[in-house]
Amino acid sequence: MVSDPNIFGAGASKAWSIPPGENFLKALATELAHAVNLSGNPDALADATIYVPNRRSARELSAALYLAANETPILSPDIRAMGDLESDEAPPVAEISETDLPPAVTSATRLGNLAALVQAYYRNSSGMDVPPSSALAAANELARLLDQAHLSAEADWSGLPDLVKEADLAQHWENSAKFLEIITTAWPAFLKEQGAADPLERRLLAAEATANAWQSAMPQAPVIIAGSTGATPSGRALMKAALQLPKGLVVFPGLDRDVSEEQRLAILSEIGHPQNALMSTLQDLKLDPGDVAEWPRSQANPHRYARRRMIMEALAPADATADWRDTLDQLAASAETDVATFARQALDGLSLIEAPDEPAEASAISLIMRETLEVEGRTAALVTPDAGLARRVSALLKRWNINVPPSAGIPVGRTAAGSFVGLCAKWAVDPGDPVLMMSVLSHELAAPVEGLADLELYFLRGPRRWRSLAELVESIRLRDTIEPYPQFKSDHQIAAIDLVQNLISHFDHARADLSQLQDVTGAEAIERIAALSEAVSETPMPWAGEDGAATSRLLEFVRDVSGSLGPMKPSALADLVNAQAAQMTVSFGEAEHPQLSIWGPLEARLQTADRVILAGLNEDVWPKRPAADAFLPRHFRARLGLGDPEERMGLAAHDFAQLACAPDVTLVYSARRNDAPAVASRWVWRLKTLAEGALGKDAAAHLAPTVFDPVDLVEALKNDGVDSLPDFNAEPTPSARPEGWPKRLSATRVDLLQRDPYALWCEQVLGLSTVDALNDDLGPAPRGTAIHRALELFEEDGRPKTSEQLMALLRQELLRVGEPADAWAAREAVWQRTVDWFLVWRSQRDTSGGRLKQEVRGRIDYEVGGHAFTLSATADRIERTAVGDLVIVDFKTGNPPRDKEVATGLSQQMPLQALIAQKGGYEGVPAARVDQLHYVAFKAKPDAFSLGGKHSLPTEPVEMAVIAEEGLLRLIEAYREPSAQFLSAPRVKFVKYDNGYNLLARRAEWAGDTEDGEAGDV
Template identity: 25%
Template sequence: MRTYLLRSPAEEADAISRLLRERHVLEGVPWGSCAVIAHDSRQVAALEAELAAREVPARASGPGLALGAQRPVRDLVRLVELGMTDPGDWAADDVVDALLGTFGGLDAIELRRLRTALRHGEVADGGARSATELLVSGVRHPLELAAVDSREARRATRLGETLAALGAQARARATAHEMLWTAWERSSLARTWREASRGRGPLAEQADRDLDAVVALFQAAKRYTEREPDGEASTFLRAVLDSDVAEDRIEQPAVVDTVRVLTPAAAAGTSFDTIIIAGVQEGVWPNTRLRGGLLETWRLAEVVQNPDLPATGMLDRRRAAMHDELRLFVRALSRAERMLIVTAVDDDDTGPSVLFEMLPTPEPAASIPEHPLSLRGLVARHRRSLTAPRVPAAERAHAAGQLALLAAAGVAGASTDDWYGVAPPTSTAPLRDLEREDVRVSPSRLHALEECQLDWVIADLGGDRGGTTAGIGTIIHAALETAASGSEEDLWAVVEERWGELAFDAVWRERAERTRARDLVRRLAAYLRRFDDAGGRLIGAEKHFEVPIPLSDAGAHGAVLSGDIDRVEVTPSGEVVIVDLKTGKNEPQTDQKVADNPQLAAYQLAFSSGAIGQVAGLTSGGAKLLVLRPTAKKDYAEPTQQPFDDVQREKFVARVQRAVGVMRGTSFAAPYEVHCRDEFSYGLCRIHTVAAVSAS
C-alpha cells in the first residue's frame, strides 16, 4: 500500500496517470485490471476527463456529468435561447459569449480584430457608436457585416443568420428538438468532429466526448417532446442549464480494456489488480454532513419507529454518518488484489482527510518520476533534451537518435518538420512596400519604434491589447475635442456619455477608475480656465496634418508623416504653441526631457511645413505636453520643446527617414538588455522573453 500527498489537483491527476502507466507499461497489467475510486460522481466525472486528457483510457460508471455542465451542450442551448429572445433585448455579453462559444467559432484575438474593423468603419463614416454596439448590431442585422471582408466577419454573419433562423422557428412554435437541430446543422461541426474522432490522442477523445454530449442532448430533447407535446421549448432549455443531475444512461457503454473510474457503491462486488483511491480530502471523505437537516425529515422515521420517544431525544446521527463513511472507505480499500494507492491534495485551500492518520506515512511527491510514460511524453522529453541549453553532447545525440526512430514510426510531434519555428517563413517580403502603398508614420509611435523595433512591430500587427487606462485617455481626448465648453461640467458630460464603452473586471475597479477620470477632468478644466483667463486663443482641436517625407527611392508611393494634434493655441503674445494632452502617470515633466521628443518634433515639422491651417504668418512658440498626472503637487505640468531652427528640422527629417527604413524592413531588432528584459517597461516584446512555465 502506498499513499501520496500532492501539491495541487493537476499534480494529483499527473501522479495517478503516471502510476497507472507504470503498472500497465512496466509491469504488464491490463488497463481493465486497474480502477480509480472516488467518493462521489462529480469527482468521478472530473477524473475521467483528466485521465483521458493524459492519454490514459478511462471509463466512468454511472451517469457522468450533467448535460448543462458540458461545454458543447451549454453553448448550443445558450445559442438557441439567444435566438428565441427578441433581438432588441439582446445583451452585449450574451452576443460576445455566443461568438466566443463552440458554435460562434471566434477566439479572443479574432473577436478583437472584428471589433477594430467595425469601429474603424464607423469612424470613417462619421459615426459615434462603440465597438460593442456595432458588434451587437452586426449580429442582429448580418448585412451590416458584409462591408467587412474578413473571416471573422463571415463567421459572425453566419452566427447572425443562424440566430435569425432560430427566431423564425420560435415564432412558429417549433420544438426544442427542431431548433437544436437547426443550430447544430448550421454550425457544420458534425463533419469536423467526426473526422477528428477517427484519429487517436487527446483531441480524438475530446471529439468523441463532445459528440456523445450532443447526441445525449438530442435524445433528451426528443424524450421531452414525446412526453410533453405542447411543452414550451424554453422550459426544456432552461432545465438543461439549471440541472445539476446527469441523465440516466439507457444502455451501458461497451466493455473495453479501459481503466474503470468508480464510486465506492459502484465498486461493490468487483475486484481489480490495482486500485487508486483518489481525492481523499477533508470534508469530502468522510462526508459527515447530515441529510434532511433543513426540514428535519429524519424525525418522521424516528416517530414511526419509536412513537413514545420524547421530542428532545435524538440519536447521534453524525456518528452514524461517520460509520457509513468508514464502511465506504473500507469497501474501497478491499477492492484491491495486489496494489493499493491512496492520494490526496495538500495545498492552501484544502488538506487530506483524517482517514490518512490510519494509513502508512505518505511518500513525497518527488518520488514519482515526471516522465508520463507515453509516446507524447517521450517525444517531449527528447525534444527538451535536444533544444535546452547546457545539455551534454552525448545526451543531445541520444535524444536526436530517439526522435529519429519515433519520427520513422509516425509518432506525432517527433519529426522536426512539425516543430514550431522550424518551417521556413511564409513570406520574406518587406512590411511596407512602396510599390503598393505609402509608408505612413505616426508621431505617437515614433518613440516606441526608436526604443524597440520589435515592440513597435508587434503593436503595428495588432498585438497590443490596449487596456482600461488607454480607454480612459481616449475618452478624455474626446471630451477635450467635442465638449460644448471648457467647463468641468461639459467635459464630464462627454466622459459620462462614453463611459459605457469601457469594460471593467470588477465593480470596485470601475468606481476607482471613475474617480480617477473625474480628477483628470478637473485638472483639464483648470488648465482651460487659466488659458482663457490669460487671453489665449484656440485655433483648433484634433487638427489633422500630413507632411510628405522625401525618400531617395520614392516612386508612385512615398512616406507620409501624418497624425492629429490635440490643440493648436495662440498665446497672448501671438505665438503658435502646439499642445499634446497626456493622461498617463509616467510622462516626461521637464523641458529637458522633451527637448528631443519625437512626437512634439513631428508637430513642429507640420507647422514649419505649412501643414496646419489657419496659422499662416504667425511665429512658432514651440510645442508642449499637457501632463494631467504630474508627480509634483500641482494640477498639471507643461514641459515645452523650444521652436525648431533649420538645423533641427533637417535632423528630425533624417530621423523620420531612418524610421521609414525600419518600417519598410524585413527584420526588427530587439534591444534585449536595455528594453525587453526590463520588468517595468511592460513592452509587448516581453512575450519573447517570458520563460516556459511547464515542467514536463
C-alpha cells in the same frame, strides 16, 4: 462452528462475512455455484432471489455466476438492487407490484411542491415573496432532511416544539422549528391529499411488505442479502426476514469478526468508525460478531491479515484509539509476530504517492493504468469520489487511444446537447448578449452560420453598445463611425445585418425572446427554449443520442419542478436549467474497457481489480465532511431520533477499507488542490503514522511505488528535451523583417519602438492586430477618442461654449463608443468638475495669432541608411500666439509624461511633433517657432503644464526637437541593422500597460510580470 461446509447445509450459519480485499462477487458466485452444483444443474438458482447494493453489482454478479458455472449457460437468479444509502437507486420493484402501496412522488414533484410550501410559509408569516431560486435551495435542504428522517428508524418530529422551548435557544432556532413544520405537518398532509408516499418512505414500506409476504409464504429457494452494511431501515427489514427463511442468508462485506465485547461497544459509540454500521446492524439483528461465519474458502495469509488489521486501525477515529506504540504492539501480537514484521507484511503491495498538484495526480494515475496493460489480462481500477479527476484521467488515457469512460457518467451540462440547451436557455433571456450569441452559434451542435466570424470580429467585440438584437442591427450600421479593426469593409456591414435579421426571425418564430417578459411559467419557457435550440441547431440535434435524451429529461424535470412554483423571472428559470444540468449525469453506453475501469465509491462497492488505485485522498474530498445542517442544532438530532451526519463518514471509511485491503493498492493524493495547499486525508495521515511508528525511517521506502515512480516520470515527460537545450530561453528575440523596415512611423510608434520593440514588430512585420474581448469594458483608446471627439466638436463654430454643451457632447460621444449609461451617471459629477476646470483653462489660452487647428496631420521625410523613412504625427491642437509662435497641445486621459521621462528619450512624442511643426510638416500650418509643448490631463484630477527646464531637459522646444531628431535617426538606423533584435518590453518599468502581445511573447513564462497598468494616451 459450522457443521456442514455447504452454506445451505444443516447447522450452517445464516450470517456470513466476506473479508475485506476479497473479490466479493467472485467469492459469492463461486460458493453459490459450488453449493448448488450450478455447472451441472443450470437451473439450480433460477428460483433464488439475491439482493445486492446497486445495479452495477447486479450486472457483475450475473457475469460472475456465469463464470462460476464454467461458462455454461444458466438460468440466472432474480438479482435485485436494494439501493445504496447515498444513491438514487429505486426500491425493489418486483415485490412492490405485489403490494398495495401508494405511488412515490417523483423527485421533480417533491422538489417543486416543497419549494411552493417554502414560498407559502414566508408569504403567510412575513408577507415576503421568496424568489424561486431561494425557495428551491431551501426545498433541497428540506428534501435532504426528509431523507435523513426516513433513514432513521427512531425519527420522531413530535417533540421538536417542546425541545426548542426547553433548550431556550435563540430566536433563530425557534423560527427554524416553525419553518420545519413544512416537512413535519404540511408535507405529510400534501402526500395524504395526493395519495402518494415519499420515495424513501415507500422503500421501507415495500421492504416491510416483502418481509410480511415471506413470513406468510416462506420461499424455499435461496434468498440472499449480499454486500449490504444494513445502513438503511429497509435493508435491515429484509435482513431480519431473510434470516428466518429456510435458505435465507445475509452476507456482510468486510465485517471484523475478531472484535472483543469491549471493542464492539466502543465501535457502537463511534459513529465515524468503519465498522459502526455493521455493528449497529448486528445489534438490531440480535447477533454477535462471533455468530457471523467467515465465507468458505476465503483466502487467509499473514500479509492479508496484517493489511486488514492495519487499515482498520488507520481508519478508526483518532479519539477511539490508544497510544500508537500500544496499538502497534497489540496489532503485532494479534498476528503473532513482531511490530516490524507485521508492518512489512501489512504494507506489502500497498504504495503511497503524493502528487504536487491535480494535473500531476491525473497524469501519474494515467501512467499507472497504462503500465497495467503491459501485462496481458491484468486489470486496474481507479476509484475516486472526485468526478473532475476521473474525467481528467479518462481524457489523458485517450493519448494512447485507450477509452475508459468513468462509470459514474458525466454531468448533462458537460455534454454537447446539455451545454447547448443550457446556453440557449441563457441566450433566450438576453438575445443581444454577444458572449452567449457566439457560444451558441459556434457550438458544435449549431448549424453553420455564414459570416459569423466577421460578425464577431467587427461588430461584437469591445464594449456592448446595444441591448437587443434590433439595437445590434443599428449598432452595425453605425460601426464605421467608431474606429474599426483593420480590413474592415462595408460589405461586412451588409452581411452582418442580414445575419442578425435571420436571428431575429428565429427568435420570433420560436417566441423565444424571454427578455420582454417579466414572469414566465416553466412549461411556456421550456417550450420556447426547446424551440430556439431546434431552430439554431443541426437537425435532428440537440435531442439525438444519449446526451440528447438526457437533456430532454432535464427539461421535463425543470418543467415539472417549476410547475409547482407558478410564474417566475426568465433568468431564474434559465439558472434552474443550468443548475440541474450540473447535477444530472448521463452515461453514453460506451463499451467498458476489458482491463481498465474508472469508478466512483458507489460504483466500486463489491468490485475489485488486480490493481486498485484510490485517488483524491485529500481532506474534504475523500472523506468529505458532512454538510452543515441549516435548520437543526446538531445535538437536537439525537433527541429527535435522527441519524448523525458523521454516519456517512463511517460508511465512506468502510468503502475505503474494502478497497484498500486488495493485494495491490496505490493511494494517491495532491499537495495542492484548486491552486491552494491541500491536506492529505486523515486516513493517509494515520496510515503513515502507523507505518513510521513501526518502521521509522524505512517507512517511506516501504510505501514507495515498487515498479516505477509515476510522479518522477510525469516530471521527466514534462521536461523532455529541455535538458538537452541548456541555453534555452523562452524570451523571443526576433530580428527578421523586410529590407529598409521601418519605412514609416508615427511619433507614438517611435515611443513604442523604444519601449516595446517586439509589440511593434508583431504589429507591422507579422501584421498582427489586437482585438477587444466580447463584452469588454470600454478601453482607454476608444474612451480617449470619444473625449477628443467631444473636445473637437466643442470648438466648432456656432456651438455655445458652455459647460452644459461640453457635458452633452462628452455624454453623447462616450455612450456612442460603449460607455454604459449607469457608468456615466456614476461619474457625471466628476466629469462636471473636469469640464469646469477645462473651461477655465480654455479661457486663459492665447490664440490671438490665428484660428486654432485641431486634429492636424503632419509628416516629414528622411533618407536613413540608404532607405526612405517618414515620420508622421497628428497634433490634437495647435495654437498660434500673437507673435506667430506655435503652441502644441496634447490631451491625455491618464498621466502625461513629465520632464524626467522625456529627458530619458523614451517619451519623444511631443518633441517630435515640435520637429514636424518647425519644418512646416503640418497641413495648413506654416513652419514657425514652437514656443510651448503643452500637456492637458483631462481626467478626474485635471492638470496642465508645459515641458522643459527640469531634469536636464532643455527649456526651449526647439532644442528638444533637435535632440529628438538626432535620437530618431540613430534609432531607425540601429533597428535597420540585420543583427538588431526586437525584444519584448526590455525597459518594463517604462511600459504603462500590455500592448497586446505579452501573451504571444510568453512574458509570464520568462519574465514573471503579468500585471497590467492603465493606458494614459487619448
